[in-house]
Amino acid sequence: MPTEKLTFTGHAGDTLAARLDLPEGPHLATALFAHCFTCSKDIPAARRIAQRLAAMGIAVLRFDFTGLGHSGGEFKNTTFSSNVGDLHRAAEALAEKGMAPSLLIGHSLGGAAVLKAARGITGIKAVATIGAPFDPEHVTHNFTDALEEIAQTGEAEVKLGGRPFHIKKAFVEDVAAEQLAPEIGALKAALLVLHAPLDAQVGIENATQIFSAAKHPKSFVTLDDADHLITRAEDAEYAAEVIAAWVGRYLDLRPPAPPPGAPEGITRVAEADPAGFLQDVNAGPIHHIQADEPFAYGGTNRGMTPYQLVAAGLGACTSMTLRMYARQKGWPLTHVSVDVMHDKVHGQDAKGEYDRIDSFKRRIHLEGDLDEAQRTRLLEIADKCPVHRTLEAGAQIVTELAEPAKVTA
Template sequence: MPTENISFENHQGKRLAGRLELPSGNTRVWAIYSHCFTCSKDSLAAVRLSRALARRGIGVLRFDFTGVGDSEGEFEDSHFSANVLDIVSAAGWMAEHLQAPALLVGHSLGGAASLGAAVRIPSVRAVVAIAAPSEPAHVRHAFSDHIDEIRDQGAAHVDIGGTGSYRITREFLNDIEAATLDDCVRTLNRALLVMHAPGDDVVGIEHASHLFRTARHPKSFVSLDDMDHLLTDADDAEYVAAVIDAWSSRYIKQVLG
């Protein structure tokens, strides 16, 4: 099953790095996978889930948000609004070079960004939010000890979950605090699948409940049982991919057929 490296420009003219996971046979549909906060296109969940979807005939573009991984830019510019626009830029590249995506799959903050981007991408017919927060400001918990410093000094270098040191600016903080999802979810007009583990200790299950209650039909909820937030178990990624494949086929058929 081939993987191809690609790059594309975002709305700021920055080059974003991506990888295409290509099915061995015919590609039934194209999807964009959006990674979690401080993760990358090469995180375990991103790689395993994208490849598991490709084995099921779903071509996937996974890419690094602005300032993350191999993409250009600074991490401080990778706020929620920028993530949303990066997904829209990825969809534009796919429409020009492959086929416009019909499916968005996002993990954690990437799931929230996928919900924000879906209404801006006419080709999208289904969205999957995995362990996603119902409000982008939830990520403040990752640097809560530094919020006063960020507000007072304009920026702070913080260690987040042992993944590295990141410069968080006042503008970054203001962006995630101003961003809301309720209107996006309420007016999504696409099929929505919310997937969440009841015991998720990073993003609580109440976030999934709020997303599900806010959304209109068609909507579905699948419990991820005892899976961890980062989906580090390979079998868990296979399960999630199998569910996404089965669930989305009903809505994608309406596009492809």
């Protein structure tokens, strides 16, 4: 996916660093992502979610809060309220580019921040939280031992994720005073709550409280045994899949007319896991499946193989063709199913040479009060299915190399 590096001014006038992940096709909507406490915009979960949404036509802005990652300012001078302010500035920066966000996504404390910020951002239609605390003060359990020192001296150095951070009294007082229930109850957007029951950092009861405080439309999906940071690739992928499937109900993702020469639009295949073979297959912004290879061939078996996808196309086209014919004839065909098997066998190719060629074996199941003549005719019609004809006759494949995707400064 193309990525644009950009900066904008944060709540206190500091320069904040951001990445705008863009769709390769039409831009249909924009999302704003808020990362977890002391994390950055580049955590794996953020990257995976951005990649999946970009494939749907949704641009995603992920940025570093003040004092974190590549952003300017001092972290010790920030508070929960300042994070909310940074979110508002990020939304304004997007609006200035003509890409005002309609979706907010927040991870951990970033989830609490988007719940707080949503009402102050015009045009938000959907909000998704991942492992978010209902009470922002919950974050102080990460440095409980330092709270007394902070209260007495005004600040203290704490270790978070193995790194030193300075926490000031203003931060502790700010999260203690924050109450999210009224904001959640007044949310004028659809809400999706994602949370892992075994989350050791932010307990599952937080998800229950957020969900209970919200009005419909609202949804809750468990992340099973994922950890708080969603570090495993399969957990980040699952979260991305759920958000992508859910948000399609609340954002207008209707694409423009397909380009000339592609009446069904473009089918885009992109790597989901460069270390293996997992692929994202997108036909427009709505339809998505995955392709992969079995474990025995170095894959992770999370999707159909390429040949299984070809077999699926043949089977689907066959079933549709038979249904269309039976419907036109008024025949009592009540159900169709098609089994397709692929193999390579020795045979004679189009040039008359003997070699291993692809063989598809198709077994058709017809249900209904059909006589023998009708069943025989339907078997003949199966060979007229367009995909059957394409595979039998062969197809012209024209390949060209696209220009490299650029990361602009």
